[in-house]
Amino acid sequence: MRDFEIGKALAFIDEHIEDKLLLNDIANDLGYSPFYVSRIFSQIMGISIVSYIRMRKLQFAFSSLQKSKTILEVAYQYSFESHEGFTRSFKRFFGFSPKVIKGQKVAYAIPNYCVMKERSIEIMNSKNIIEEMHMMVFLLLKESIMEMQEGHCSKICVSLLSNNYMEIMDDGRGIPLVDEVQKSSEILNRVFGGHPMSAIDYANIEDFNNLELNMVNSLCENMSICVWRNGKSYSQSYINGVAQHELIIEDSSHQSGMKVTLKPNSNIFGNVLWSKEMIEDFLVKNASKYVDSIFVEDTNS
Numbered sequence: 001m002r003d004f005e006i007g008k009a010l011a012f013i014d015e016h017i018e019d020k021l022l023l024n025d026i027a028n029d030l031g032y033s034p035f036y037v038s039r040i041f042s043q044i045m046g047i048s049i050v051s052y053i054r055m056r057k058l059q060f061a062f063s064s065l066q067k068s069k070t071i072l073e074v075a076y077q078y079s080f081e082s083h084e085g086f087t088r089s090f091k092r093f094f095g096f097s098p099k100v101i102k103g104q105k106v107a108y109a110i111p112n113y114c115v116m117k118e119r120s121i122e123i124m125n126s127k128n129i130i131e132e133m134h135m136m137v138f139l140l141l142k143e144s145i146m147e148m149q150e151g152h153c154s155k156i157c158v159s160l161l162s163n164n165y166m167e168i169m170d171d172g173r174g175i176p177l178v179d180e181v182q183k184s185s186e187i188l189n190r191v192f193g194g195h196p197m198s199a200i201d202y203a204n205i206e207d208f209n210n211l212e213l214n215m216v217n218s219l220c221e222n223m224s225i226c227v228w229r230n231g232k233s234y235s236q237s238y239i240n241g242v243a244q245h246e247l248i249i250e251d252s253s254h255q256s257g258m259k260v261t262l263k264p265n266s267n268i269f270g271n272v273l274w275s276k277e278m279i280e281d282f283l284v285k286n287a288s289k290y291v292d293s294i295f296v297e298d299t300n301s
Contacts (some may be wrong), residue, residue, distance in 0.1 A: 005030055006044050009037070010113055013053055017060050020079040021053050047200065055198060058093045061086070062196070063110050065101040074098070094196050095221055095239040108195040113204075132208050133269045134278050136216040138286075140168050140260055141279075143213075145287045147172030148294075153257075156290075160274045160298040164266075165222070169259040174229040184234055185247045192225060194218030194241025202268045217241045221265040228254040240265065276301075 075086035147153035153172035218241035
């Protein structure tokens with residue numbers, strides 16, 4: 001099987017995404033045995049063909065849920081056997097209930113997939129995955145360091161927590177939010193609002209150096225944001241880039257600052273752990289002037 005034929009299999013799956021797709025259907029279309037198609041597909045795409053079909057159905061379903069269709073309608077549209085089975089699969093893959101989609105504005109487009117290329121294979125078999133996971137934190141730290149350079153922040157704290165969570169907190173100005181839920185939600189969504197990403201999506205990112213904060217959120221299975229500004233706190237929690245509730249605004253004695261707590265998506269980054277040494281090296285290279293005002297703590301040691 002050549003790349004062309006794998007590409008043909010991907011197209012066949014999308015064309016029949018609402019059907020109850022079977023491996024035999026795809027193998028017959030390609031003219032190979034089911035066993036051979038299954039083996040080569042997994043080798044080239046890095047995922048079993050059965051898992052790929054399920055993923056694509058759920059991605060299409062996500063898009064359909066953003067329209068006016070009910071969960072039950074979407075479940076049957078993509079040939080799930082029941083509302084309950086669809087909901088379980090959806091939550092297992094995206095990390096949250098399909099009900100969340102009905103109450104949130106999510107900028108989600110069905111990914112376009114092609115045959116995995118060199119970078120995809122390289123990423124899965126090299127140290128790049130470690131470096132790129134840490135680049136997510138470096139981007140967040142750059143924002144706090146910039147606040148410090150401009151004289152608006154006097155302290156940055158980085159904490160490596162249990163279960164591979166990380167917390168970054170500063171006493172800068174915080175994102176300019178206001179005491180109005182809808183307006184502040186829109187501001188926060190423009191900065192951090194992401195969308196679920198699979199390992200294939202990650203592997204096909206062409207330039208990780210141009211990472212933005214919403215992409216960082218998309219690559220995290222959990223992220224929570226707390227902004228303090230003008231005696232108010234603004235809190236939001238995300239799963240795979242999607243806000244999980246209405247923005248919470250409360251009175252606070254904490255006048256200004258921001259705290260981001262995140263956990264990278266283990267389906268993408270596997271068992272890779274945060275490295276205190278890599279974070280300290282980054283700070284030496286990018287914020288040596290402020291070394292006495294930046295604190296890195298590993299609570300696991």
